[in-house]
Amino acid sequence: MMHGLERLKEMPLSLRLIREMHERLLQSGRGGAKSPGEFRRxxxxxxxxRPGNALFVPPPTTELDTCLDALERFMHEDESRLPALIKAGLxxxxxxxxxxFLDGNGRIGRLLVTxxxxxxxxxxxxxxxxxLYLKTHRNDYYRLLQEVREQGAWVAWLDFFLAGIADTANQAFDAATRIVDLFKEDRERITAESDRAGSALRVHDLFQQNPFLTANQLVERTxxxxxxxxxxxxxLERLGAVEEITGRRRGRVFNYSRYLAILSEGTEPLSSPTMGVTA
Known part of the structure; x- marks a missing residue:
């Protein structure tokens, strides 16, 4: 996502950018052997x-260029005057x-919305x-996608999609509020209970920017x-603000565990229906 946003300073939202994001995504995730950055052949x-008993068979490769061209054109058209939220769902x-792609379609498709x-x-x-919303409601998600394909049930899909946007936005607001409260609570405890409050607050500030740090990194930066x-x-360990996670005496790594707990809510992998790929 951050790579895509940075590249948007130099190029428009496009198929080329989607391929770049896909290549970057598969460098460190599952599917690394499935043609990163290349549309399927x-x-x-x-x-x-197999396709004969599949739930859904996407367009054949002979139609792929036409379909992708239509996708890119729809990204940039404004004649429909559709609100951005509606267009994102479509x-x-x-x-x-x-x-x-051969793999990573779900992940790229979710990134594309944002x-x-x-x-x-x-x-x-x-x-x-x-x-998180799509994982929590995965059965409805897959059913509604299929009903659009088979029945043109766009209204039901958009109702679901917009409810997900609202739910996710509310969760993001709640998480941000809890993070702000956590930082404030820990700063107050550090100020009141640490014998080295000035240095401890500087270290605490760095953990807000990067919740994983080593002692050597902190020496260099503070x-x-x-x-x-x-x-x-x-x-900070005594106050419950940070936690050492290696168990070693040298090369120790500390994390801001309660901060990470909020950031990590709902980030377990999203499973999907079995996908096959023919040679």
Missing amino acids: SQNWIGGT LHVQFETIHP LYLCVNGVLRKPLLYLS GPSAPTVNAVLSD
Whole structure:
């Protein structure tokens, strides 16, 4: 997502950018051997063991260029005057139905929603992720996608999609509020209970920016000596603000565990129907 937003300073939202994001995504995730950054050159399917018994078969490769061209044109058209939220919902179905990659279509399709809303000024920061909502309601999600494909049931899909946007936005607001409250609570405890409050607050500030840090990194970034930083980390451990996660004496890594707990809510992998790929 951040790569895509950075590249938008130089290029428009496009198929080229989607391929770049896909290549980057598969560098460190599952599917690394399935043509990162390249649109598929073979038939894929969703559900079942072969196209003949699949739940859904995306367009054949002979139609892929035409479908992708229509997707890119729809991203940029303004004659319909559709609100950006509605278009984001339509684009997601269009992308998932084309299923242009051998792997990673679901992840890119969810990123595309957030990216599109950022491009069109609905979001100032990429703080809305639909993954948790779609995972929680996965049966409805897959059913509604299929009903659009088979019956043209766009209204039911958009009702579901917009409810997900509202639910996710409310969750993001709640998480942000809890993070602000957590930072305030820990700062107050550090100020009241730490013998090295000044240094401890500087360290606490760094953990807000990066919830995983080593003692050496903290020495480099805050200025105090290594013994002082180690004493501060002991204070923060005692106060429950940070936690050492390696169990080693050297090369220790600390994390801001309660902050991470809020950030990590709902980030378990989103499972999907079995997909096959023919040679």
